[in-house]
Amino acid sequence: MGFSTTRRGFLAAGAGLTLGMVLPLGTGRAQVAAAGPFAPNAFIRIGKDDLVTVLIKHIEMGQGPYTGLATLVAEELDADWSQMRAEGAPANDELYANTLFGAQGTGGSTAIANSFIQMRKAGAAVRAMLVDAAAESWGVPASEITVKAGVVSHAGSGKSSGFGALTEAAAKIPVPADPPIKSPAEFVLIGHDLPKLDTPGKTNGTAQFTLDIYRDGMLTVLVAHPTRFGAKVASFDDKAALAVPGVELVRQIPTGVAVYARNTFAAMKGRDALVVEWDDSAAETRGTPAMFESFRKALDAGALTVEEKGDMSAMTSAAKVIEAEYLFPYLAHAPLEPLDAVIELKGGKAEMWFGCQFPSIDRPTVAGVLGVPVTDVSINVLLAGGSFGRRAQGTAHLAAEAAEVAKAAGRDGVFKLVWTREDDLRGGYYRPMTVHRFRAGIDAEGRILGWENMVANQSIMKGTAMEPMLKGGPDNTSFEGSTGLPYQFGARRIGWAQMESPVSVLWWRSVGHTHTAYAVETFLDQVLEAAGKDPVQGRLELLPPEANRERGVIEKAAEMSGWTGPTRDGKGYGVAWAKSFGTYVAQVVEVETRDGAPRVSRVWCAVDCGIAVNPNVIRAQMEGGIGYALGAALHSRITLAPGGEVEQSNFHDYPMLRISEMPAVEVAIITSDADPTGVGEPGVPPLAPAVANALRALGGERHYSLPFVGATA
Amino acid sequence: MVTLRVNGRDHDLDIDPETPLLWVLRDELRLTGTKFGCGIAQCGACTVMLDGMPRRSCVTPVGMVDGSEITTIEGIEGVEAEAVRSAWTAIDVPQCGWCQSGQIMSATALLQMVPAPTDEDIDNAMAGNVCRCATYVRIRQAIHDAAKTLEG
Numbered sequence: 011m012g013f014s015t016t017r018r019g020f021l022a023a024g025a026g027l028t029l030g031m032v033l034p035l036g037t038g039r040a041q042v043a044a045a046g047p048f049a050p051n052a053f054i055r056i057g058k059d060d061l062v063t064v065l066i067k068h069i070e071m072g073q074g075p076y077t078g079l080a081t082l083v084a085e086e087l088d089a090d091w092s093q094m095r096a097e098g099a100p101a102n103d104e105l106y107a108n109t110l111f112g113a114q115g116t117g118g119s120t121a122i123a124n125s126f127i128q129m130r131k132a133g134a135a136v137r138a139m140l141v142d143a144a145a146e147s148w149g150v151p152a153s154e155i156t157v158k159a160g161v162v163s164h165a166g167s168g169k170s171s172g173f174g175a176l177t178e179a180a181a182k183i184p185v186p187a188d189p190p191i192k193s194p195a196e197f198v199l200i201g202h203d204l205p206k207l208d209t210p211g212k213t214n215g216t217a218q219f220t221l222d223i224y225r226d227g228m229l230t231v232l233v234a235h236p237t238r239f240g241a242k243v244a245s246f247d248d249k250a251a252l253a254v255p256g257v258e259l260v261r262q263i264p265t266g267v268a269v270y271a272r273n274t275f276a277a278m279k280g281r282d283a284l285v286v287e288w289d290d291s292a293a294e295t296r297g298t299p300a301m302f303e304s305f306r307k308a309l310d311a312g313a314l315t316v317e318e319k320g321d322m323s324a325m326t327s328a329a330k331v332i333e334a335e336y337l338f339p340y341l342a343h344a345p346l347e348p349l350d351a352v353i354e355l356k357g358g359k360a361e362m363w364f365g366c367q368f369p370s371i372d373r374p375t376v377a378g379v380l381g382v383p384v385t386d387v388s389i390n391v392l393l394a395g396g397s398f399g400r401r402a403q404g405t406a407h408l409a410a411e412a413a414e415v416a417k418a419a420g421r422d423g424v425f426k427l428v429w430t431r432e433d434d435l436r437g438g439y440y441r442p443m444t445v446h447r448f449r450a451g452i453d454a455e456g457r458i459l460g461w462e463n464m465v466a467n468q469s470i471m472k473g474t475a476m477e478p479m480l481k482g483g484p485d486n487t488s489f490e491g492s493t494g495l496p497y498q499f500g501a502r503r504i505g506w507a508q509m510e511s512p513v514s515v516l517w518w519r520s521v522g523h524t525h526t527a528y529a530v531e532t533f534l535d536q537v538l539e540a541a542g543k544d545p546v547q548g549r550l551e552l553l554p555p556e557a558n559r560e561r562g563v564i565e566k567a568a569e570m571s572g573w574t575g576p577t578r579d580g581k582g583y584g585v586a587w588a589k590s591f592g593t594y595v596a597q598v599v600e601v602e603t604r605d606g607a608p609r610v611s612r613v614w615c616a617v618d619c620g621i622a623v624n625p626n627v628i629r630a631q632m633e634g635g636i637g638y639a640l641g642a643a644l645h646s647r648i649t650l651a652p653g654g655e656v657e658q659s660n661f662h663d664y665p666m667l668r669i670s671e672m673p674a675v676e677v678a679i680i681t682s683d684a685d686p687t688g689v690g691e692p693g694v695p696p697l698a699p700a701v702a703n704a705l706r707a708l709g710g711e712r713h714y715s716l717p718f719v720g721a722t723a
Numbered sequence: 724m725v726t727l728r729v730n731g732r733d734h735d736l737d738i739d740p741e742t743p744l745l746w747v748l749r750d751e752l753r754l755t756g757t758k759f760g761c762g763i764a765q766c767g768a769c770t771v772m773l774d775g776m777p778r779r780s781c782v783t784p785v786g787m788v789d790g791s792e793i794t795t796i797e798g799i800e801g802v803e804a805e806a807v808r809s810a811w812t813a814i815d816v817p818q819c820g821w822c823q824s825g826q827i828m829s830a831t832a833l834l835q836m837v838p839a840p841t842d843e844d845i846d847n848a849m850a851g852n853v854c855r856c857a858t859y860v861r862i863r864q865a866i867h868d869a870a871k872t873l874e875g
Contacts, residue, residue, distance in 0.1 A: 071819050072817075072818030205815060206817075209811075209817055210812060212817035212820030213811045213816075213823060214756070214797070215755070215796035216756070217820050219820075219821065221749075221755070222755035230750075255739070274749070274750055275739065275743065345855060346766065346822050346853065346855040346856075347758070347819070348760075393820065395819050395821030396818075396819040396821060396855050398855075430762060431763075630861070634818055635857075637854075637856075640857075660765060662763065666766070668853065669849045669859040672860060674860070
């Protein structure tokens, strides 16, 4: 991030926020309005009541940034945790960019990683200002002042104060450009299980999400989308829809036909009453089996080499060659709050309220649709009822649809766009369906001489605002995790065949690793079995000496499980690990037969994410990632019938994991002084392969097709 | 005209009696703690108490509950509800939070009927409440914790 030493402009209409500045600042002085809170930088506000509110630049969708980023600020501010509050920062590229993206957005499990220094500097700067303010008003040297748990004190004079009483004086102090921050040994909050700041509102119904926004005169809007991907509206008849009491308008927009009503039920009935003819001339009409067949044919024809090491001709001397093919279905993210957005048009300006995950893409997209300057679009980023990647849209399709809805109304007003569960499951933006092919050769001693892995799937980034990041090269998110493996194979070749379809695809919690970790870690298990090696020991032997963090998590998970091999007391045990988004996670899964059917009973999980900012949140993300991955492995697939219509529609045929299926989970966090990395996604990749390996250990067949319950093709 | 008694207050509403209770609570009464997740009674995010029993409000036509006592997350009280909420907060059960009102309603109803539930009781009583973040480990723990506080 390019730090600026110049003063930034006033933050537009931030509630109570008087002045926003990018950190660190040179000679700027913070200002405090007569009645407003102390707002020394874009991230921190301190009220006269001592409450410290941190504006969180990352969307809170359950993964914990409200708590995590506030912890970083509180640590350097030496605040008491009980005085900390968090609220979502609005869309503003200049102030709230993800320092790893250079744009405002949440993804890739980067929230803590990119904020670790920035938020601490923000806190440290304000602490220094409060200390200087106290020193001036008490007439004592700043060096003699201490700050602890929200209290500024001077031992010599016996004076002390909370933060609030010092804000007026602190506002006159120059903002330090580069304040010193603590060494890890000095941390008092980082590394502790602090209560999450968003928990209370999520246990009493007061937490406000997009669907909870109601504004005067607001119309609720449902859109009839095509039944096939790539189809368009040919014609429609709105007579019956407009006859539904409460329905006010029907309009064609680029993505379908929008029904505007005075309440949600009327919008639903109105949409049901709509008659739409679709133009399917550019639509996907293949069914899932035909698509898999074309993916296979593509791999028959060859694939672009994306990684190559060593000489694959070594395979010719192999004592045994093992081959396998894996099929992965499309997956819907199915966040429990379906997609929704509120947009208000007034006098040529737009204000939005929604779970906006990529403000830097959504905001200009909306401005483009409405034909107004970006500065005339403001976005309030709200809590999101889950995302798992679904709200992180390189196409900004939801924000764009909301803007089209508002524009098509042809007048000022407030519009709440709501997707139903059926819209969500049938609406695309799926985890790409994927075919993996493997070939490995081992010698008589079981050493892996060569390893070949070919992947066929659609690109996630192509055709979106993020395509320029590919610089014309292959889309790494399609095969990440197949590439970059630390295992010491004699030779390797990884290839990718890019598939095309009008079916839209998107990152799904852990992206490429959702399928690569499964394919790699189950195929490796099969190879180790053929080589007569133990799954844990065999993996450790393949790691190079410098792979300490990989070894650390595998050994820890094995130790927690009391690993003695793939079977023990009639139960099956499987291991898998993956490095994703900089974080190392290994899991051992126990599968037992209960009432004649296999059941995942326990999971031991070891995670190395560098410095553990909030262990409670890390454990929660591992538990949740395990459940999310298990649900997909057991149940989930989106399939297209011949003709191209999605066969699933709601949770009766796209089942969610339920509490009775949730295993006991034990999480160990590896102690580390490395810079922190993310935890939102990395709990997901190892689970399904570890389950598959445990099922095999229990005497079952290996699973080459997901989900386990029912084949995908 | 439909008369609803919600959280101890009466409301006379001129509304299509087919309207699901969920949308009446949200769109008309602005009690937004009750959530929409599926619309077909498959996820439990819309769970409310109807005459003391958990009910999926998304498939309950408002005309059918004329005169019933309805309690939402905003109005639920009593020792079981308090124990559940405290246990939920103590171990930070929620992640995204969308399903949690429904989870708390179902957990409270369970403890009202079975003060010391087994894991199997919990599996049965909570089977209709999906948590997409899979906070199930903590939901189970919090219900056991709440049961313990009720014992003492």
